[in-house]
Amino acid sequence: MVRNPERRTTLLNAAIDVLAAQGARGLTFRAVDTAADVPVGTTSNYFPNRDELLRQAGEHVFVRLTPDDTTTAALLDDDRDRDHERRLMQDLLRRAEADRAGYLAMFELRLEAVRRPELRAAFTRGFRANLEQIVQTHVDGGFPGNRTTAVLLYVAMSGLLLEHLTLPGVLGEEHIDEVVAALVETIVPG
Known part of the structure; x- marks a missing residue:
């Protein structure tokens, strides 16, 4: 996994924005890449699977709020x-x-x-x-x-x-x- 805390935070914030706009079904790595304005494939470098992205977004939403x-x-x-x-x-x-x-x-x-x-x-x-x-x-x-x-x-x-x-x-x-x-x-x- 890539270790860039600022990029991870950007991706988690983008995941939260995708969840808000498209719901859990719309939460894909590509959707997060697009929302974060990063190259395609970036999210998959930080999160091994969608479940882990959901879990970390769930943790990060508390930090954000x-x-x-x-x-x-x-x-x-x-x-x-x-x-x-x-x-x-x-x-x-x-x-x-x-x-x-x-x-x-x-x-x-x-x-x-x-x-x-x-x-x-x-x-x-x-x-x-x-x-x-x-x-x-x-x-x-x-x-x-x-x-x-x-x-x-x-x-x-x-x-x-x-x-x-x-x-x-x-x-x-x-x-x-x-x-x-x-x-x-x-x-x-x-």
């Missing part, structure tokens, strides 16, 4: 109250809108994981770790509520993002911030 430490610190630098939770959830919504392809690819990978046990195992580990980090930040950070509050926010926002990014208009996009505010108001203790 996670804000950097500076952004995270800035997001958490405020009073730990319901209004702060609302701002955090609205920030999550803005980040999802900014990288719509990343989130759509994540949804596509979740569906593909239903059919591929090895991908499901890897994706389950990644999502479980992500959820645990969210819960830990919520509880240890002194936000209102408890572990259940954090889990309910996670589940509710996951559903909201799915609706908002896949079927724009269902929730009334002009009022999406109000939907997020109502969701937080309902779940997070005052």
